[in-house]
Amino acid sequence: MSILIRNAAAIMTGGAGSPDDPSRAAGPDIRIEGETIQAIGALVPIAGETVIDATDCVVYPAxxxxxxxxxxxxxxxxxxxxxxxxxxxxxxxxxxxxxxxxxxxxxxxxxxxxxxxxxxxxxxxxxxxxxxxxxxxxxxxxxxxxxxxxxxxxxxxxxxxxxxxxxxxxxxxxxxxxxxxxxxxxxxxxxxxxxxxxxxxxxxxxxxxxxxxxxxxxxxxxxxxxxxxxxxxxxxxxxxxxxxxxxxxxxxxxxxxxxxxxxxxxxxxxxxxxxxxxxxxxxxxxxxxxxxxxxxxxxxxxxxxxxxxxxxxxxxxxxxxxxxxxxxxxxxxxxxxxxxxxxxxxxxxxxxxxxxxxxxxxxxxxxxxxxxxxxxxxxxxxxxxANVLGLPEVGRIAVGFSADVAVYRLDDPRYFGLHDPAIGPVASGGRPSLAALFSAGMQVVRDDVIEGVDLQELRRESMSAVKAMLAEVG
Incomplete structure (x- = not known):
């Protein structure tokens, strides 16, 4: 399966920032094939490819x-x-x-x-x-x-x-x-x-x-x-x-x-x-x-x-x-x-x-x-x-690496006015919404929603559990 993340405003690679390990990529596109990042650059969609519109979004390694x-x-x-x-x-x-x-x-x-x-x-x-x-x-x-x-x-x-x-x-x-x-x-x-x-x-x-x-x-x-x-x-x-x-x-x-x-x-x-x-x-x-x-x-x-x-x-x-x-x-x-x-x-x-x-x-x-x-x-x-965990093909937006990719929408006022959108998630904090999140090439978040997860039900379960635990410990 091929996925094209297209027209990102900025791409952070996870690199150390040296000439041979840059921290940013020009993009603006990233192609995922199966579990792997296959290409980065100005890419043309191919037939049958799923396209994720990343216009005005910033992309980070997950x-x-x-x-x-x-x-x-x-x-x-x-x-x-x-x-x-x-x-x-x-x-x-x-x-x-x-x-x-x-x-x-x-x-x-x-x-x-x-x-x-x-x-x-x-x-x-x-x-x-x-x-x-x-x-x-x-x-x-x-x-x-x-x-x-x-x-x-x-x-x-x-x-x-x-x-x-x-x-x-x-x-x-x-x-x-x-x-x-x-x-x-x-x-x-x-x-x-x-x-x-x-x-x-x-x-x-x-x-x-x-x-x-x-x-x-x-x-x-x-x-x-x-x-x-x-x-x-x-x-x-x-x-x-x-x-x-x-x-x-x-x-x-x-x-x-x-x-x-x-x-x-x-x-x-x-x-x-x-x-x-x-x-x-x-x-x-x-x-x-x-x-x-x-x-x-x-x-x-x-x-x-x-x-x-x-x-x-x-x-x-x-x-x-x-x-x-x-x-x-x-x-x-x-x-x-x-x-x-x-x-x-x-x-x-x-x-x-x-x-x-x-x-x-x-x-x-x-x-x-x-x-x-x-x-x-x-x-x-x-x-x-990824380095301390011993996972050398994880943690970077780079060709040949695992497709663990976060696509952030900077659609909250705390991100408005940024001169460099790439820094938004770290410098502005908060919780930028996720246009998409990929884990080993599988899309696990779509439009800020995790499929099959009911957040309100999770909240109710947590409140009930906390109440019962407090009663038990006195």
């Missing part, structure tokens, strides 16, 4: 979200955790409600989160799912793969879990009890055999992702899980250095920095990426760059929890692979990729600006508006994400 907790889509704005920093928030919200998730609620939460992402133009979702415990009555992994397939999304399961708990979990229900290392590895092997596809544009992947390597597993188990993952051809992922507590814990327990600790236990490398990395020393950034260990930057969650602003500019300049993740909706009530990249663009500028000093105090610059460009943020959220 976003690649590299860190999420989809089950938290029913935990937005919990008052007990709304003004709490990371550690008290964990106890107040995700741990307090985790036992409330049965199969039906887990599936509903996953569906809400995936649809929210789709409506922002995202077609690749990496979910760090840690809803696993001994005797669990449903298969949360199977539900996630099933829901993604129904919506036509590329899904990467970051299989979380823990073999030990933090003290704050110790008195909570059985849904928080740890697994044994043997059962954890056995399930990873099962999932890899059932779902994992190593091809360069796979629609299903599995990743070894203990919830937080510093707290969730032992040092010996870190080496063991890394060895198993590499034997199976899986990548590795976890949380790291989200707040200063990681630094305190690593130094107290292991007399080194969190990144150095991970390096000593085989958890650095080009097949590894971490969520957050907000609190880093210069030598840690150098170590990440040297080993090509990546980051999933989650600026909205980091802001919501008051954790800080990750040094992404410094990491990118050093050569650390950068990607974007929305994190869980329990700490980010705007868990879509447009909101996330808008925040990423602003936050890096603000971080640099905070270092500015008056000239009489030795300062040499006024502000940080050069800390991140829109084109660069698009790169982080598309090709950058």
């Amino acid at each position: 976003w690649v979200n590299t860190h999420h907790h989809l089950f938290q889509s029913l935990l937005k704005g919990d008052t007990a955790g709304l003004n709490a920093s990371l550690t008290p928030w964990l106890a107040a919200t995700p741990y307090r409600f985790r036992a409330s998730f049965d199969e039906k609620r887990f599936r509903l939460a996953a569906r809400i989160g995936m649809i929210e992402l789709m409506r922002s133009g995202c077609t690749t979702v990496a979910d760090h799912n840690y809803v696993y415990y001994p005797g669990m009555p449903f298969d949360s992994s199977a539900i996630l793969f099933d829901e993604a397939e129904k919506l036509g999304l590329r899904f990467v399961l970051l299989r979380g879990g823990a073999t030990k708990t933090r003290q704050l979990e110790a008195e909570l229900p059985s849904a928080l009890r740890p697994e044994s290392i043997d059962s954890y590895i056995a399930d990873i092997e099962r999932l890899a055999a059932t779902y994992h596809d190593a091809s360069p544009r796979a629609m299903r992947r599995v990743v070894m992702a203990p919830t937080t390597v510093l707290y969730s597993i032992s040092p010996a188990e870190m080496r063991q899980t890394a060895a198993v993952a590499r034997r199976l051809g899986l990548r590795l992922h976890s949380h790291l250095s989200e707040t200063v507590s990681y630094q305190d814990s690593a130094h107290a327990m292991h007399a080194c920095s969190p990144v150095a600790f991970c390096g000593e236990h085989d958890w650095l490398g080009s097949d590894v990426w971490y969520a957050h990395l907000v609190k880093l020393d210069a030598d840690e950034i150098a170590m990440l760059a040297q080993t090509r260990t990546g980051v999933a930057h989650c600026p909205q969650s980091n802001g919501r929890l008051g954790s800080g602003i990750a040094p992404i500019r410094e990491m990118a300049d050093a050569g650390v692979p950068v990607s974007i993740g929305v994190d869980g909706a329990a700490s980010n009530e705007a868990a879509d990729m447009i909101s996330e990249v808008h925040m990423a663009w602003l936050a890096q500028r603000a971080r640099r600006g905070m270092a500015a000093q008056a000239v009489y105090r030795g300062g040499s610059f006024e502000g940080g508006a050069d800390a991140a460009t829109v084109d660069e943020v698009v790169h982080w959220g598309t090709a950058g994400g």
Whole structure:
């Protein structure tokens, strides 16, 4: 099947912006053949071809979200955790409600989160799912793969879990009890055999992702899980250095920095990426760059929890692979990729600006508006994400790449008056409507509608579920 996206006002490619990797294409047309982008340029329609009119629209690669907790889509704005920093928030919200998730609620939460992402133009979702415990009555992994397939999304399961708990979990229900290392590895092997596809544009992947390597597993188990993952051809992922507590814990327990600790236990490398990395020393950034260990930057969650602003500019300049993740909706009530990249663009500028000093105090610059460009943020959220996920034929508008394409209409007043329409989705934020969204060549959104999705019914189901969960936890 041939599809022609015709007469786009602008095309962002996801490239890094160098002469040999441009961030924009002149177009104005893109031809899709089957699952693949076949041509870009001034193209003539061919007989029988479906034509998408992209007049006045901007075209982006579909976003690649590299860190999420989809089950938290029913935990937005919990008052007990709304003004709490990371550690008290964990106890107040995700741990307090985790036992409330049965199969039906887990599936509903996953569906809400995936649809929210789709409506922002995202077609690749990496979910760090840690809803696993001994005797669990449903298969949360199977539900996630099933829901993604129904919506036509590329899904990467970051299989979380823990073999030990933090003290704050110790008195909570059985849904928080740890697994044994043997059962954890056995399930990873099962999932890899059932779902994992190593091809360069796979629609299903599995990743070894203990919830937080510093707290969730032992040092010996870190080496063991890394060895198993590499034997199976899986990548590795976890949380790291989200707040200063990681630094305190690593130094107290292991007399080194969190990144150095991970390096000593085989958890650095080009097949590894971490969520957050907000609190880093210069030598840690150098170590990440040297080993090509990546980051999933989650600026909205980091802001919501008051954790800080990750040094992404410094990491990118050093050569650390950068990607974007929305994190869980329990700490980010705007868990879509447009909101996330808008925040990423602003936050890096603000971080640099905070270092500015008056000239009489030795300062040499006024502000940080050069800390991140829109084109660069698009790169982080598309090709950058595909890179850390190990999907080399995903995340770009380029010939031969998977046809994951978002066609945005800039038809809201917030986009009126733009001198450069290409920057609209990132610089203006909001939610530009989708004329079309393609995932591996399949059109999954038409005229801003996801076929088969009743948003009002989804809203009613979510309200009912939240009401019941609040009643259960008291």
